[in-house]
Amino acid sequence: MEDNKVFAALSYLGPLLIVPLLMSRDSDYIRFHARRGLVLFFAEVLLSFLFWNPLFMMLLGLAFIVISLYGFVQAVLGHHWKPKVLSDIADRIRL
Template identity: 40%
Template sequence: MVEAILRSTLGARTTVMAALSYLSVLCFVPLLVDRDDEFVYFHAKQGLVIWMWGVLALFALHVPVLGKWIFGFSSMGVLVFSLLGLVSVVFQRAWKLPVVSWVADRI
């Protein structure tokens, strides 16, 4: 769909909306408001997948013994992928994050 798009003339609103995609539950704002912008929609879908991963990580805390480990590694993964997504937005690119983009393409 979107392959490493380089946009030199992104507006401030587009950049802010794309950045909101990677800030936890705020990923729903771009999904609902800027659905027509392909750049924002791409980032919003990836942000939604990362948010769902974070929510699922919370449920791992209910698993005895291994739950804390699973939660810890998942939380680090969510943080790393969110930061990579934000860097992608800052550089005005649409980087396909490993695994995250695979799931996002199926949404």
């Protein structure tokens, strides 16, 4: 289970998301966090392209750092973190 927590936590570290996606076949816990990390990563990329205002991008970046760190900690602690908007989208993804 400890390895699962490490791989699940990587889901919230942007491009390192690829590692848990490759490992998710073995664990429902990794798959759970990989889906949320994937939605968070794509939301960050999409919103970065849509909004070019430097102040907004700085605030958006800070918000995503906070959300990612919270998800990372929840994964390490072994919790199933279910933020409302992320979970609604993430639960539709099949890995």
